[in-house]
Amino acid sequence: MKQIYLFIVMLVGLGLNAQVINFPDEAFKSKLLSANSWNHVAENAAGISVVIDINNDGEIQVSEALLIRKIDVYNGGYIQSIVGIEYFTNLTSLNCSYNGISTINVSNLLELKILNCNDNLALTSLNISGLSELEELNAYQCSLTSLNLNGLSSIKKINCNTNNLTTLDLSSLTNLIEVHCSNNILTSINTNGLSNLKFFYCGINQLTSFDFTNLTALEELNVSFNVNLTSINVTGMQTLKKLECNGCQLSSLTLIDLPNLFYLNCSNNLFQTLNLSSLTSLIILDCSFNQLISLEFGNLNGLENLNCSVNQLFNLNIENMINLSGLFCYGNVLEQLDLSPFQQLVNLSCSSNQLQSLDCSMLPNLQFLDCQENQLEFLNIKNGNSTGCNFYGNPTLEYLCVDEDKVTNLQILVLTSYQYSNMTNCLVGSYCSFTPGGNYYTIQGSQKFDSNLNGCDSNDAIFPNLNFNITDGFSSGNIIANTSGDYSIFVGQGTHTITPILENPTYFNISPSSLQLTFPETISPNNQNFCITPNGVHNDLEVVIIPLIPARPGFDATYKIIYKNKGNSTLSGSVVFNFEDDKMDILSSIPNYSLQSTNQLTYNYTNLSPFESREILITININSPMEITAVTIDDQLNFAADIYPFLGDEFLQDNNSSLKQIVVGSFDPNDKTCIEGNTVGTEMIGQYIHYIIRFENTGTFPAENIVVKDMIDLTKFDLSTLIPVSSSHSFVTRIASNGSVEFVFENIQLPFDDANNDGYIVFKIKTISGLYIGDILTNKANIYFDYNFPIETNMTSTTIQNLTITDFNFNDFVVLYPNPTDSILNFKIKNNIDISSINIYNSLGQLVLVTTNPKESINVSTLKTGMYFVKIVSNLGESNSQFLKE
Secondary structure: HHHHHHHHHHHHHHHHOEOOOOOOOOHHHHHHHHOOOOOOOOOOOOOOOOOOOOOOOOOOOOHHHHHOEEEEOOOOOOOOOOOOOOHOOOOEEOOOOOOOOOOOOOOOOOOOOOOEOOOOOOOOEEEEEOOOOOOOEOOOOOOOOOOOOOOOOOOOOEEEOOOOEEEEEEOOOOOOEEEEEEOOOOEEOOOOOOOOEEEEEEEOOOEEEEOOOOOOOOOOOEEOOOOOOEEEEEEOOOOOEEOOOOOOOOOOOOOOOOOOEHHHHEOOOOOOOEOOOOOOOOEEEEOOOOOEEEEOOOOOOOOHHHHHEOOOOOOOOOOOOOOOOEEOOOOOOOOOOOOOOOOOOOEOOOOOOOOOOEEEOOOOOOOOOOOOOOOOOOOOOOEEEOOOOEEOOOOOEEEEEEEHHHHHHHHHHHHHHHHHOOOOOOEEEOOOOOOOOOOEEEEEEEEEOOOOOOOOOOOOOOOOEEEEEEEOOOOEEEEEEEOEEEEEEOOOOEEEEEEEOOOOOOOOOEEOOOEEEEEEOOOOOEEOEEEEEEEEEEEEEEEEEEEEEEEOOEEEEEEEEEEOOOOHHHHHHHEEEOOOOOEEEEEEEEEEEEEEOOOOOEEEEEEEEEOOOOEEEEEEOOOOOOOOOOOOOOOEEEEEEEEOOOOOOOOOHHHHHEEEEEEEOOOOOOOOEEOOOEEHHHHHHHOOOEEEEEEEEEOOEEOOOEEEEOOOOOOOOOOOHEEEEEEEOOOEEEEEEOOOEEEEEOOOOOOOOOOEEEEEEEEEEEEEOOOOOOOOOEEOEEEEEOOOOOEOOEEEEEEOOOOOOOOHHHHHHEEEEEOOOOOOEEEEEEOOOEEEEEEOOOOOOOEEEEEEEEOOEOOOOOOOOEEEEEEEOOOOOEEEEEEOOO
């Protein structure tokens, strides 16, 4: 009998294992039968993709189901029912997402660890009770109205977002680590006992208040867009790192004892004040779209991203936030914004405020700026970076300061873009500062002249206006040091060669002769002084007449005589000023002259050191049209100056300066003049031409910075020979290889009263040697007063002409000697020529001596000291030469 019972039991067991499972949903059954060795619809205990229908009979027996550990029927052809799944009792993972299932009962799958049933929009019932092994549940994007989580003692993660849940009881789930229950209609959530919960996301619900302080392990909390939420308590949550409570109805928030909080989004609430001072770990803060009138930051120096846009803030105390990379403060009532501490700032949006000025020049990393719709009058984005910038909607903008290479493009943008069409008074330039934007490196120092050859020290004389050429191997430019002998050169990253350039390199030695520095490897600023020593003995004097105030009939004119020792030895002598005495009266001279005679003033000087310049200021009243020798508009006044000694001077040509001044009726105080006049002779080809550019502050406030910009015609002038001669104020010269020359008068505070509001710059530059008769030297300059539109000077025009018509070469037929002479001027006939007369003219062009049928000499002892011109009239025609009377 026992054998019969055993046989019956075995038959029952075999029958059960051979039982065919009934799947009411053909789509579900079809998906299961499609399982194979590569599609991972089913996996065995080893995690290998397998066939469920082992016997290939088109059915699934219980015995076959028991071999399966994982089923994935994701998007399985719109499955509506998974009845039959209950026979897969060894399942540890089930994914039936993205189907049309309305009811799921997996309560008997006691081995189940992972259940994914999300995106079943018809799902209204889910039975998972008693699944003590379940660790992860994903049931989001369904239509559940309730969720029973009893018995899920191992559950670690629940995602039930986007359902119709009204309550949620999590209290028994002590191993729970992560919960997503957002986008429901929850009014209450029981979180008691969740001591291991780290991540809690319950946004877009109907919660009204919540105390989270019992969640002692919580690291991330999101209660965003609970539109009825008026109160939350997070005080003392030591582990909390991220808090999102935006889009609620919070009017207060206590943020105390949250030492690890690095992210806070409390935007779109009702806050008027917010105290963040204790959040010492905060990195990202979004408190935008509130009603904030104040923010208390304390020392949040770790903050990297701040968004406080669309509030009622009128100031921001954020100077300690030196690590900010993103600042968004648009839509407030800010009147000022100091950005100087924020070297790391990349993005800045400060549009729709009341800012009148904005300086971004100290933000080398700034990539995007939005400052539209303010009241800006000044905007500085000169930061050495390709900053994208929206600044439209600022009709009061007067000056936009940018890097030099951006000036042209932004000028075109302002002039042509519809967005900027209301900015008719906006000037685009680069003169808001005189250092480069962004990251740069500085080379600086001074120059001294070591006359006693004992090494340069503080007792040695300065060497003013030394010219430096700077090149990085690709581009080059020049900086000319100031008159105090100091220089500063600003360069970018890379290797740079700095070479000092002397006007007379054979007169001096300079150490070092050049300098090569690589940045950032070299410390910045790099201090490098240059020491200049004499090379032999060289005498070389120079004199220039500068017309400071134009000559007008009946008015006073002012002239400055600059004389300089360009050699390397100390000299004493005299300066002789020649003028047309019958057309003018000397009113004053500073210093006083040593000797006065008709048409001439003499100034003795002593101990003029190398590189030393001295000045003579002379005020003269020009005759009116009513005087005996009348002076009228368009008359030419002739002036000349000579500096002695001539003997031993290595370049006599600049020992004499002549000025042919045209009398005017009125004048522009901002003008440019060629001192040599409207015409020059062919002897000036390859020689120095002098220019004066005058400027006047006609505004109502002192002009802090003035830049005189001159574009040199490189087809007519040798740019490398440009040398400043004199100026009204201290300045620095910057020369670019394209011919752009900038005389920078920084922080001179030029007054606006008529007695003191004038300034000038005088420079000399050589013409190129390839010029011809008829060539015209034209030039004009632009004068920038602070942030105003440039004032364009007149166009100067000087024509090269053959001013001394000669029929033969003087030196081929006649030799004058001695030259210079103090009494007798001899002339020796070299070739056959009959001289009928010799005419002698002074430096003003006046005939002072005539000798007819001369013999071998002329007595010139009665002539005053100075340069004279000799014209010979002969049977061969006329020819000219010159001599010096001592």
